[in-house]
Amino acid sequence: MNFADRLxxxxxxxxxxxCVGLDPRLNQIPTEITDKAxxxxxxxxxxxxxxxxxxxxGIIDAIADYAPAVKxxxxxxxxxxxxxxxxxxxxxxxxKKAGLLVINDAKxxxxxxTAQAYADGHLGSPKFWGDQKLESNSDSLTVTPYLGSxxxxxxxxxxxxxxxxxxxxxxxxxxxxxxxxxxESGGVKIYxxxxxxxxxxxxxxxxxxxxxxxxxxxxxxYPEEAAKLRDIMKKSYFLVPGYGAQGGTAEDVLASFNDDGxxxxxxxxxxxxxxxxxxEYSNDYQEAAKEAVVEMKDNINKALTDADKISW
Numbered sequence: 001m002n003f004a005d006r007l008x009x010x011x012x013x014x015x016x017x018x019c020v021g022l023d024p025r026l027n028q029i030p031t032e033i034t035d036k037a038x039x040x041x042x043x044x045x046x047x048x049x050x051x052x053x054x055x056x057x058g059i060i061d062a063i064a065d066y067a068p069a070v071k072x073x074x075x076x077x078x079x080x081x082x083x084x085x086x087x088x089x090x091x092x093x094x095x096k097k098a099g100l101l102v103i104n105d106a107k108x109x110x111x112x113x114t115a116q117a118y119a120d121g122h123l124g125s126p127k128f129w130g131d132q133k134l135e136s137n138s139d140s141l142t143v144t145p146y147l148g149s150x151x152x153x154x155x156x157x158x159x160x161x162x163x164x165x166x167x168x169x170x171x172x173x174x175x176x177x178x179x180x181x182x183x184e185s186g187g188v189k190i191y192x193x194x195x196x197x198x199x200x201x202x203x204x205x206x207x208x209x210x211x212x213x214x215x216x217x218x219x220x221x222y223p224e225e226a227a228k229l230r231d232i233m234k235k236s237y238f239l240v241p242g243y244g245a246q247g248g249t250a251e252d253v254l255a256s257f258n259d260d261g262x263x264x265x266x267x268x269x270x271x272x273x274x275x276x277x278x279x280e281y282s283n284d285y286q287e288a289a290k291e292a293v294v295e296m297k298d299n300i301n302k303a304l305t306d307a308d309k310i311s312w
Contacts, residue, residue, distance in 0.1 A: 002207035003140055003165030004215070004237050008262055010068030010101055015312055016297040017257075017304075019103060019239070020063050020289075021269025022072040022091060024052045028274050030285050033058075045083040052077070052087040055285075057094050059273050062286040063293045064098040069139075071239075071267050074106035092137045103239065103265075104138035107169065111150040119158040123166075140165035142217060142239070145194055152201055159213040160205050165237070166214055168201070170194045171229060173219025173242030191225065195232040202236055211237050211262070218256055220248025220266065227255035230263070238264040243296070244271030250296075250303035261309045268296055 001009075011017055026034065026048060034051045041047035060070065077088035092102050108118040120126040122141045125133040143155055145168045155166045171181055171191040181191040195216065202212030212235045218226050220242035230238075238256040242248040243266050256264035275281040276288035304310045 002163055002205055002211075002213045003159065004211035004213055005207035005209050006139070006163070007068065007101055007165070007237065007265065008209050008211065010099075011262070011265070012312070014066060014068045014297075015301070016066055016068060017264060017266050017300050018067040018293055018297050019069045019071050019265045019267040020059065020067045020272050020293060021105070021241075021267050022056050022059065022070050022095075022273065023076050023269045024055055024087075024273070025076070026051065028277065029055045030276070045080055048080050049083040049087045052080075052084070053090050053094075055273075056087070056091045058286050059289050060091075060095050060098050060100065062289040063272065064100060066290070066293045066297055067100070069101040069103055069265060070095050071103040071105050071269070073269070074104060089137075096137050101139045102137065103167070104141045107142045107144050109144040109147055109151045109155075111147050115147075115151050116154040116158075119154045123155065123164040124158040124162050136162075136164075138164075140167060140215075142167045142169065144169050145197065149197075149201070152197075156201055156205060156214060164213065167217050167237075167239040168194070168198050168214065170198060170216040170233075171218050171222055171225050173221045173246055173248070177219070177222075192228060192232060195229045198236055199233045202233075206235055209262075211235055215239055217241065218264075219246075220252045220256075221246055223252045223255045226253075230255060230258065234258065236263075240264050240266045244268040250299040253300065254303055254307050254309065257304065257309050259309055261304055261312075266296075266300060268292075272296070 037047040037050040077084040125135050143166050183190050202214030205213040215237035218238045220240050240256050272292045275292035276285040281288035281291050
């Protein structure tokens with residue numbers, strides 16, 4: 001089973017296409033969590049670690065039955081140095097124990113041995129002191145493609161060797177993505193040319209259920225472009241950011257799915273983990289996250305059903 005096979009099995013198990021982004025902003029974590037950490041550890045980075053980890057564990061407990069995957073954004077952890085990285089590692093371990101797949105949103109890349117080191121550290125198993133290994137618990141990784149095949153091949157090989165996956169940035173959800181991604185070369189937009197490369201890179205790592213371990217990041221905020229990309233990358237799974245807080249809706253993400261009802265995992269971060277700050281949800285952060293993820297799950301499934309793309 002490749003990564004896409006495992007992801008599809010989890011989607012079937014939860015009957016959900018939702019990915020929950022774990023982007024902990026310290027000033028939005030409930031004060032009962034942060035105050036407790038400060039009392040015990042002072043205003044230190046160790047208190048930041050405990051605040052983030054307790055918050056993430058609470059979110060994971062709340063959403064584990066309704067989402068197949070979580071997506072921690074590495075920047076929200078790395079900014080706090082080794083304590084933040086420890087919070088990331090312990091969050092990943094807790095999510096895996098809860099039966100969730102983990103998409104590491106770190107957007108890494110380089111060439112040659114450096115790309116291999118990124119691939120080993122985030123997906124595979126770097127060696128140290130002879131034959132000792134450090135196994136990565138992340139199931140997949142976001143990667144930037146600007147360096148071309150030299151920067152992608154080590155990740156693809158690691159995906160094959162360790163049954164992991166990657167999501168290549170193709171058409172991102174941010175407003176300025178057009179500045180580069182929409183430029184044309186030979187009458188073809190850059191994001192379409194990138195999609196052709198993604199499809200090629202993924203040919204050798206297609207799983208038993210017909211999808212490649214090499215996927216693509218395609219923003220929910222660009223549904224027309226997503227429809228074009230779906231035709232180009234028929235065997236690639238889409239990681240779709242931009243739902244909710246960035247304006248994407250259930251109808252907007254339909255174009256990212258194939259007619260079989262698969263092909264896309266839809267991410268929401270702020271809209272779920274900080275739902276407790278909105279009037280329409282509970283003021284308990286765990287209950288609010290549960291309410292928000294169930295609502296998102298149901299809305300996407302309804303949109304798929306209405307479009308005759310449901311897979312169950």
